[in-house]
Amino acid sequence: MKNTSKIYMLALITFMVSTSEYVIAGILDKVAASNNVSVSVAGQLITVFALANAFGSPLVVMATTKMNQRKLMMLSLALMVLGSVMTITLLGFGFLIASRIILALGSGVFAIAAKTAAAKLAPPEKQAGAIGTIILGFSAAIIIGVPIGRVVATTYDWKLIFVGIGVLSLLAIFVIMRTIPATNNGVAVPLGKQLSYLKNPKILMGLGATFFWQLGYGVMYSYIAPFLLTVTSISGRELSGALFAFGIATLIGSKFGGFMTDRIGNSRTLVGGLVVHVIALVLLSTITSSTFVAIPLLMLWSLSAWSSGPGMQYNLVWLAPEASGIMLSLYGSFIQLGIATAAGIGGIAVKSTSVLAVSWIGAVSVAIAAIIAAVSFSLNSKPRNYERAI
Secondary structure, X not given: OOHHHHHHHHHHHHHHHHHHHHHHHHOHHHHHHHOOOOHHHHOHHHHHHHHHHXXXXXXXXXXXXXXXXXXXHHHHHHHHHHHHHHHHHOOOHHHHHHHHHHHHHHHHHHHHHHHHHHHHHOOHHHHHHHHHHHXXXXXXHHHHHHHHHHHHHHHOOOHHHHHHHHHHHHHHHHHHHHXXXXXXXXXXXXXXXXXXXXXXXXXXXXXXXXXXXXXXXXXXXXXXXXHHHHHOOOOHHHHHHHHHHHHHHHHHHHHHHHHHHHHHOHHHHHHHHHHHHHXXXXXXXXXXXXXXXXXXXXXXXXXXXXXXXXXXXXXXXXXXXXXXXXXXXXXXXXXXXXXHHHHHHHHHHHHHOOOOHHHHHHXXXXXXXXXXXXXXXXXXXXXXXXXXXX
């Protein structure tokens, strides 16, 4: 198998493991009903996954620095198999939380290992493109995995999704064992060194904008299924189509954000995208009575939200070009922290008020991110050569 084919294979496996994270948002009502808990309580499964991913995955990688890339990926996929089996066989919400932690560790570790392996499989001049190919797996999980998961949960049983993930993870172990070379993992960056960059106020502001942006996006996304079923006239079967349209818009948004950053600069693209993000969230809670209105607004929200990703990452890399890897690692951790906080706050809001509250909370949070970003850019008097972030 050629190295290019191996990279695409890793992207395909990334799609599968990432689906284990994102699919819950699309079937949250089904999971809540089968476990006899409220939607707000079920939403904490997203919080638990994100926290385990943010804190647990880097610790596992640091603890296994002597393990080669092939063994690390096989270990992560073994965790995926274990987490899937627990999800399917163990009854009770407590065991479901435990299985989400195991799946989060497996998914997070595989993502880190896959990016590293892809870069080593590609020639030096194509390493960035190889990492970008792996990132497509994450996007595909939202575009394809979530809608398919909704169809399966509506037609059969939501646990069948994890039967598929478990079986595919088991097969992937043997594929990795036969195709991926046993390259060294490299030296891990100490946590203390990563945290030292937080002393830079501009970096801290960039991470703060990232956190509030993801919180605003995540608080709505975590409860997107019950929100649409409650606020709009959309049916359970139509929801799968709406989620697919949403996924397509995420991919367009990422590409559009990078394109506009190259054309008009990072500050205009990022702040402008955040403002549109706020407007879309407000409109979703005020005028989405029909499906014909809801789906275009859903796509506008998704496009504007994901258009901010390239700018957020590039801003951090530009602030510390000598430590781009650390910056992107911190970016990933703050993304997961935003997701975890969003699910927690959203759960409280849904339980105490109504599901409508999540869009308003999201709008306020993204507005805070826009303000932080605008202030941060105003402090940077040095001109930039804007390029698309990896």
